[in-house]
Amino acid sequence: MDNPILELENVSVYYPGQRSLFKKPQLIQALYSINLKLHRGEILAIVGESGSGKSTLGKSIVGLIDNFYGNYIYNEQVYNPNEMNSLRKEIQIIFQDALSSLNPRMRIGFAIKEVIKLHHPEVDSEKQLLDLLKKVDLTKDTKEKYPHELSGGQRQRVCIARALAVKPNILICDEIVSALDVSVQAKMLNLLMKLMYEDGLSILFTTHDLQVVESFAHRVMVMKSGKILETGTVKDVFQKPINEYTRKLLQSIPEKM
Numbered sequence: 001m002d003n004p005i006l007e008l009e010n011v012s013v014y015y016p017g018q019r020s021l022f023k024k025p026q027l028i029q030a031l032y033s034i035n036l037k038l039h040r041g042e043i044l045a046i047v048g049e050s051g052s053g054k055s056t057l058g059k060s061i062v063g064l065i066d067n068f069y070g071n072y073i074y075n076e077q078v079y080n081p082n083e084m085n086s087l088r089k090e091i092q093i094i095f096q097d098a099l100s101s102l103n104p105r106m107r108i109g110f111a112i113k114e115v116i117k118l119h120h121p122e123v124d125s126e127k128q129l130l131d132l133l134k135k136v137d138l139t140k141d142t143k144e145k146y147p148h149e150l151s152g153g154q155r156q157r158v159c160i161a162r163a164l165a166v167k168p169n170i171l172i173c174d175e176i177v178s179a180l181d182v183s184v185q186a187k188m189l190n191l192l193m194k195l196m197y198e199d200g201l202s203i204l205f206t207t208h209d210l211q212v213v214e215s216f217a218h219r220v221m222v223m224k225s226g227k228i229l230e231t232g233t234v235k236d237v238f239q240k241p242i243n244e245y246t247r248k249l250l251q252s253i254p255e256k257m
Contacts, residue, residue: 013065058174074090093173102155104146107145109143111162171195172206173192210238
């Protein structure tokens, strides 16, 4: 396999603790010595229960967390996540709550065209908008609608289209299907696989549901309490889990009980 497009070396992340009038807030450790490699055109799933640190990991990669140690490497170059200006086009993140990610007073078309004009002013923004809507399986009349007029699945597709507007190489998907019903989840996963194959996207996909990634990801990383417990191909982890915690997660899947 080629050199990873994204690599984390011994990354630890901290959140500020409770503030005091006379003392600086103590830092609370959220991630412990994380090592991660994401390859080009790969879907890497990060699985763990709420509080495991998987969302913190995704946020730290794009500079949404201040206190960290270790190396973040993109295309073999070390970068500072708090100085992401040069990498905004390369790495995009999509969150679970699509409704709060979109401006409720802004039509969908305007929201996406804003991104296109900012990052790619040389292109025809209207044509690019329609191409993006088609790519994520939304009709062109979606551009005239407001976020509240769309379903949860449609709003998440809009967020994907907006992220794709900058033409990234990496898409970080933070629990983006957890609030959707099973049939909509399946369509969303199929869309992400299509983007991976057609555009060569590398996808970091966080979820608390192992069942979601079984036929979707290439590799899976299991996290608990800010630590990586196990990493491997989906087949290896599902068929021959090493860690007891992973075995318990697998046993919670109905088909495996």
